[in-house]
Amino acid sequence: MRLIVSELACERGGRVLFSGMSFTVESGEAALLTGPNGAGKTSLLSILAGLLKPLSGAARLEDEGEEIELSEEAHLIGHRDGLKSQLLVSENLSFSQALLGSPSLSSKAALATLELEHVLHLPCAYLSAGQRRRVALARLLVARRPLWLLDEPTAALDSASRAVLTKLMGDHLAAGGLIVAATHEPLGIGAAEIRIGGV
Amino acid sequence: MTRALLALISRDLKLATRIGGGFSLGIVFYLALVAILPFAVGPDLNLLSRIGPAVLWIGALLATLIGLDRLFQADEEDGALDLMRMSGVPLEAIVAAKSVAHWLASGLPLAVAAPLFGLMLGIEPVALLGTAVSLVPGTIALTFTGAIGAALTASLRRGGMLLSILVVPLMVPILIFGVATAEASRPGGVSFTLPFLALTALALAAVVAGSAVGAAALRARP
Numbered sequence: 001m002r003l004i005v006s007e008l009a010c011e012r013g014g015r016v017l018f019s020g021m022s023f024t025v026e027s028g029e030a031a032l033l034t035g036p037n038g039a040g041k042t043s044l045l046s047i048l049a050g051l052l053k054p055l056s057g058a059a060r061l062e063d064e065g066e067e068i069e070l071s072e073e074a075h076l077i078g079h080r081d082g083l084k085s086q087l088l089v090s091e092n093l094s095f096s097q098a099l100l101g102s103p104s105l106s107s108k109a110a111l112a113t114l115e116l117e118h119v120l121h122l123p124c125a126y127l128s129a130g131q132r133r134r135v136a137l138a139r140l141l142v143a144r145r146p147l148w149l150l151d152e153p154t155a156a157l158d159s160a161s162r163a164v165l166t167k168l169m170g171d172h173l174a175a176g177g178l179i180v181a182a183t184h185e186p187l188g189i190g191a192a193e194i195r196i197g198g199v
Numbered sequence: 200m201t202r203a204l205l206a207l208i209s210r211d212l213k214l215a216t217r218i219g220g221g222f223s224l225g226i227v228f229y230l231a232l233v234a235i236l237p238f239a240v241g242p243d244l245n246l247l248s249r250i251g252p253a254v255l256w257i258g259a260l261l262a263t264l265i266g267l268d269r270l271f272q273a274d275e276e277d278g279a280l281d282l283m284r285m286s287g288v289p290l291e292a293i294v295a296a297k298s299v300a301h302w303l304a305s306g307l308p309l310a311v312a313a314p315l316f317g318l319m320l321g322i323e324p325v326a327l328l329g330t331a332v333s334l335v336p337g338t339i340a341l342t343f344t345g346a347i348g349a350a351l352t353a354s355l356r357r358g359g360m361l362l363s364i365l366v367v368p369l370m371v372p373i374l375i376f377g378v379a380t381a382e383a384s385r386p387g388g389v390s391f392t393l394p395f396l397a398l399t400a401l402a403l404a405a406v407v408a409g410s411a412v413g414a415a416a417l418r419a420r421p
Contacts (some may be wrong), residue, residue, distance in 0.1 A: 018320050041271060046281075049281070049285055050284070050285065051285070069287070071284065071285045071287070072286075072287035073283065074285065075285075076281065076282075076285060078212075078278065078280025079278075080276070080281070081275055081277070081278055082274075082277055082278040082279040082281065082282040083277065083279075084277070084279070086211075086212060086214055086217040086218060086219060087210070087213065087214065087217070091210070091213065094206075094212045095206050095207075096282065097208030098202050098203055098205075099207065099282065099283065099286045100203075100282075100285070101202075101203065101204060101286070101287065102287055139377045154388070
């Protein structure tokens with residue numbers, strides 16, 4: 001599987017954020033998007049997720065020469081986590097699983113991997129910022145999708161959770177997955193760095 | 200896909216009944232509107248029973264508008280809408296499923312409560328039944344028409360007012376045929392079937408148009 005981004009340009013609010021962006025990510029590889037605030041890292045991830053139309057250029061996912069639908073093969077974990085405060089953690093995760101399809105781990109097993117099993121029956125409203133982020137990350141495990149788009153995945157995480165996340169990403173890459181992550185901090189995985197904006 | 204849509208409907212029903220869900224908001228507003236009317240119009244039972252079906256319909260229309268602004272806005276704010284757009288399920292089906300859940304939680308209860316509230320207006324029993332029956336396709340039509348406005352104002356703060364301005368004109372034909380159906384159910388009224396069929400046709404058209412236009416509006420967000 002291969003993610004091919006060619007000559008991508010993005011415009012937000014009448015301003016061109018970046019243009020001529022081209023890179024390729026192969027199965028088992030990760031790409032780190034770096035750059036100053038407002039450079040367009042989140043916008044690039046939204047384009048890859050199929051939520052935002054690029055100004056020009058295209059991003060596509062190929063599997064053995066055949067093009068497959070990008071947004072249906074990707075997980076996007078961003079600042080807006082899509083968790084409902086009124087629902088239990090278990091209800092949130094089982095909804096994500098039913099919605100996204102191709103189920104893999106159960107909600108309970110996914111939370112156990114993230115060392116968060118004890119919050120399974122709590123409403124999301126009671127979670128701390130770090131716990132909430134980890135519940136959002138558990139979505140990566142309840143539905144199997146090869147491309148992970150992570151926007152500041154380590155935000156609000158403590159050092160133990162960062163280590164768990166690093167291991168999860170390592171396992172995903174070893175299993176032939178792809179990762180594109182926007183970050184300001186090293187993630188502890190071997191990755192090609194792609195700089196957006198500035199010099 | 201069916202599994203995803205059923206999960207979406209049951210999630211929205213759960214959210215509607217939890218704290219802050221607004222499940223009871225529309226029905227309480229409806230009750231308040233019907234209950235204060237006799238104080239304004241006066242205790243003339245003949246007059247009340249004559250305008251009763253129309254009052255029940257206007258109340259149902261206004262009660263439908265309440266809560267519609269949050270139909271897509273809540274999911275837009277917290278990113279759940281992005282999750283739905285990445286599910287591979289067509290956005291039209293998602294808009295339809297969310298509208299169905301909204302109708303089950305706030306539209307259908309209005310139709311069920313209408314005969315009860317109609318008692319306070321002194322409407323004849325057979326007309327009570329007719330009004331309730333007309334409100335079943337009527338609230339479907341109102342909800343799906345409203346979904347267009349909800350989708351257009353999904354990313355606006357305080358979009359409720361704009362939503363009302365956008366969709367109330369579209370709801371006028373539904374109101375006309377709805378009240379005509381309710382009036383026709385009175386003893387000695389004209390044929391009930393004809394306006395009822397027209398109303399049902401409007402409901403079916405609203406289901407199709409609401410889903411398609413709503414999805415297009417959500418896709419066009421900046």
